[in-house]
Amino acid sequence: xxxxxxxxxxxAVKQFANTTLTTEQLEPLLEAxxxxxxxxxxxxxxxxxxxxxxxxxDLLAYSMGQDKVVHASHLLVFAALTRIDEAFVAAHIKxxxxxxxxxxxxxxxxxxxxxxxxxxxxxxxxxxxADQQVYLALGTCLTSAALLxxxxxxxxGFDAAGYDALLGLADQGLRSVAICPLGVRHAEDTVADLxxxxxxxxxxxRVLA
Numbered sequence: 707x708x709x710x711x712x713x714x715x716x717x718a719v720k721q722f723a724n725t726t727l728t729t730e731q732l733e734p735l736l737e738a739x740x741x742x743x744x745x746x747x748x749x750x751x752x753x754x755x756x757x758x759x760x761x762x763x764d765l766l767a768y769s770m771g772q773d774k775v776v777h778a779s780h781l782l783v784f785a786a787l788t789r790i791d792e793a794f795v796a797a798h799i800k801x802x803x804x805x806x807x808x809x810x811x812x813x814x815x816x817x818x819x820x821x822x823x824x825x826x827x828x829x830x831x832x833x834x835x836a837d838q839q840v841y842l843a844l845g846t847c848l849t850s851a852a853l854l855x856x857x858x859x860x861x862x863g864f865d866a867a868g869y870d871a872l873l874g875l876a877d878q879g880l881r882s883v884a885i886c887p888l889g890v891r892h893a894e895d896t897v898a899d900l901x902x903x904x905x906x907x908x909x910x911x912r913v914l915a
Contacts, residue, residue, distance in 0.1 A: 707853060714902060716852035718859045719774065721892040726757075727779040731856060735888070738850035742843040746820060748798055750790055750836040751843060752880060754783040754873065761872075768868030769885075774859055778887030783869065784844055785880035786836040790827075795820045840883045847886060857891045860884060 707715060732755075739753060756762055762776045769775045787794065799817045803810045810817075824832060844860055851858045862884050869875070869882040891898050904910070 707855065709849075709853065712852035712855075713849070716848070716858070717897065717900075717902065719778075719857045719887070719889075719891050719895060720859070720897050721895040722774055722778040722857065722887065722889040723892040724777065725779060725890040727856065727889060731854065732780065732888075735847065735850055735854055735856055738854075739843055739847040742846035744839045744842055745835070746798075747802075748794075748820075749839065749843075750787045750794070751840045751883070752785050752787070752878075753843070754785060756781040756783065764872055765869060768865035768872065769861075770863050770865070772861065772863075774887045775861075775885065777889075778859075779889035780887070782847070782886040782888060783873065783882050784840045784884040784886070785875055785878075785882050786833070786840050788876070788879050788881055790824055790832040790836060792821050792824075795824065837883050844884050844886065851888065857889055859887050861886065 736753070736755070742749075744750075756765075757780050759776065762781050765781070766773060766776050775781050795817055798820075799810055799813050802813055802816075827835065848858055848860055864882075864885055866882045869885070870880075873882070875881055
């Protein structure tokens with residue numbers, strides 16, 4: 707599909723069919739999400755891919771009764787890192803050196819800039835910054851899913867503390883921020899064919915000459 711056709715086709719699925727996505731369907735979507743843009747190229751989050759039906763049934767208790775987390779093919783959990791510090795920056799610099807060459811020293815100024823940037827933030831500000839990067843990745847995921855013909859439903863209305871506890875995220879230095887069931891829309895999903903409600907272009911977009 708073209709981007710506009712794909713975005714008009716997608717919607718927040720309310721009811722998923724009992725259809726499992728194949729590895730060939732899922733892997734390009736996860737790769738597209740991995741390539742999401744982010745501030746400084748940093749990725750202060752991880753994406754958990756949950757297919758286990760028993761685990762997703764357990765997560766239903768923390769999903770505000772939205773059983774799509776159980777009936778979808780897969781459930782993605784976007785989880786932000788809980789520590790944004792100099793060790794986090796150093797790990798990124800090592801990755802840059804390995805993938806771009808030049809050794810760690812070639813990025814010394816950039817590393818110092820990042821450390822100054824984060825050292826001037828409170829913990830709350832760092833968490834907010836990490837959340838913003840998660841939402842960029844979630845947006846990439848949703849658009850890519852539509853282009854690939856995969857249905858999805860972004861969700862922030864869930865009990866994050868419950869997810870964190872059940873998935874043991876604190877021990878992994880993570881906290882859940884958003885979730886996204888993936889799969890195929892059910893033929894009887896009553897909202898699938900409803901007109902998309904968006905502001906008109908002339909209201910939404912303002913061109914400043």
